[in-house]
Amino acid sequence: MPHLHIGIVGAGPAGIMAALEAARRGARVTLFDTNAVVGRKILVTGNGRCNITNVHAAPEKYACADPEFLRVAFARCGHQGTVARLRDLGILIYSTPDGWCYPLSESAANVAEILAAALELAGVEVRLQTKIADIRPERRGITLAIGGGPHTQTFDRVIVACGGKAYPALGSRGDLFPILESLGHRIVPIRPALAPLTADIRRFHKLQGVRLDVGLTLYEGDRVLGRTIGNMMFTEYGFSGPAAMDLAHLVSARPGTYLTLEINLLPNVKVALEELIARKRHEPFPVRVALGAVLPPKIPPLVMSVAGMRPDARLCDASEAELARLMETLTSLKATVTGTRGFQFAQVSTGGVPVGEVDPATMASRIVPGLHFAGEVLDVVGPCGGYNLQWAWTSGAIAGAGAAEGE
Numbered sequence: 001m002p003h004l005h006i007g008i009v010g011a012g013p014a015g016i017m018a019a020l021e022a023a024r025r026g027a028r029v030t031l032f033d034t035n036a037v038v039g040r041k042i043l044v045t046g047n048g049r050c051n052i053t054n055v056h057a058a059p060e061k062y063a064c065a066d067p068e069f070l071r072v073a074f075a076r077c078g079h080q081g082t083v084a085r086l087r088d089l090g091i092l093i094y095s096t097p098d099g100w101c102y103p104l105s106e107s108a109a110n111v112a113e114i115l116a117a118a119l120e121l122a123g124v125e126v127r128l129q130t131k132i133a134d135i136r137p138e139r140r141g142i143t144l145a146i147g148g149g150p151h152t153q154t155f156d157r158v159i160v161a162c163g164g165k166a167y168p169a170l171g172s173r174g175d176l177f178p179i180l181e182s183l184g185h186r187i188v189p190i191r192p193a194l195a196p197l198t199a200d201i202r203r204f205h206k207l208q209g210v211r212l213d214v215g216l217t218l219y220e221g222d223r224v225l226g227r228t229i230g231n232m233m234f235t236e237y238g239f240s241g242p243a244a245m246d247l248a249h250l251v252s253a254r255p256g257t258y259l260t261l262e263i264n265l266l267p268n269v270k271v272a273l274e275e276l277i278a279r280k281r282h283e284p285f286p287v288r289v290a291l292g293a294v295l296p297p298k299i300p301p302l303v304m305s306v307a308g309m310r311p312d313a314r315l316c317d318a319s320e321a322e323l324a325r326l327m328e329t330l331t332s333l334k335a336t337v338t339g340t341r342g343f344q345f346a347q348v349s350t351g352g353v354p355v356g357e358v359d360p361a362t363m364a365s366r367i368v369p370g371l372h373f374a375g376e377v378l379d380v381v382g383p384c385g386g387y388n389l390q391w392a393w394t395s396g397a398i399a400g401a402g403a404a405e406g407e
């Protein structure tokens, strides 16, 4: 069907990618956003550097009700396909040794500028500061109600790329979810993900500001809910940093429940510490100094106190049982997690349109003909590290192509 007119709600990364893919296939595209600029949220990603994708982005990295849905989607547009598409637009990418990818410019603002220029070059009509208030399927096409007033516009296809509810100050507030529900979609409850965790930190208050690599295990009673490994920061309210934030969706799914976080302070340096202790075992070597060889300076006094060791304990005086207790404390320090810091501080939300109601080959709704979805509006969430932008690029590219080419 030539010259379809496609309306896209949301000029975030998913909506922008969808617009470019649809325009490339000859569709006429109109892109709406409440914000005054396109890609408003992109500007804050990666602390302004834009962690744009991840070399290891693959279906199994995501929390999604149907892994097969993601397999189909990533087979159509995965990490490599995205890098190639972004390179074509002028966004050149490098990756760190652990696979996190950034633009060579190290500038999220430059990424947003390039995308805005690409939209213009592709002839996409961009309508900013324009809120879509309603979505109404017609006998032919779909009508969008524009703003609060009487203005409407009817399109052959509509792509909903309105994001979730995370960081509402940047434009995505979840106002279209009730409308999607009224159209027949079952909306999975929206909850904060990739948010800092709140915890009872009385025991850890001296560690505020300390940042290190940890292994984390989250328990509900005896049941393991999740494990992560990565950087974490002790804060005045609990824990921040990727390792802690990657557990947020498991915490926010259990409101009002106190969970146990087990912190392994030695995920990468246990062997080095054991070797040092073995070498100095019979010398009057301060335990605090040995621990300081592999840990930030504020940690050894706290861990020794929790393990019941005197601050001036020496390796030659410590019993085997005392050293075993110290190691146990270092690898399984316990904290009580009380919740997350909520949508205001969340990088993404979980929940939204269930993937079972969407065709992964086109991102078309299985409920409303002519309606497609892309990005965070779908119930797919990845960990920190560029995975969520990758999902926006993947689903956006598929939705744009699907809407432009589908029957």
Ligand SMILES: Cc1cc2nc3c(=O)[nH]c(=O)nc-3n(C[C@H](O)[C@H](O)[C@H](O)COP(=O)(O)OP(=O)(O)OC[C@H]3O[C@@H](n4cnc5c(N)ncnc54)[C@H](O)[C@@H]3O)c2cc1C
Residues within 6 Å of the ligand: 009, 010, 011, 012, 013, 014, 015, 032, 033, 034, 035, 039, 040, 041, 042, 044, 045, 046, 047, 050, 051, 052, 053, 130, 131, 132, 133, 161, 162, 163, 164, 166, 167, 170, 171, 172, 173, 174, 175, 176, 346, 347, 348, 374, 375, 376, 377, 385, 386, 387, 388, 389, 390, 392
């Ligand atoms: C502080 C922060 C840092 C982040 N850092 C990273 C990172 O480094 N790497 C990474 O992979 N991910 C990161 N993320 C997550 C990433 O930004 C999101 O996964 C991504 O933006 C989702 O893209 P989207 O297009 O689906 O939604 P959004 O980017 O939220 O875009 C949706 C757009 O729709 C518009 N909209 C909503 N409703 C309407 C309506 N009714 N009418 C018109 N317009 C509407 C909104 O204004 C918004 O611009 C970060 C998020 C935050 C908040």
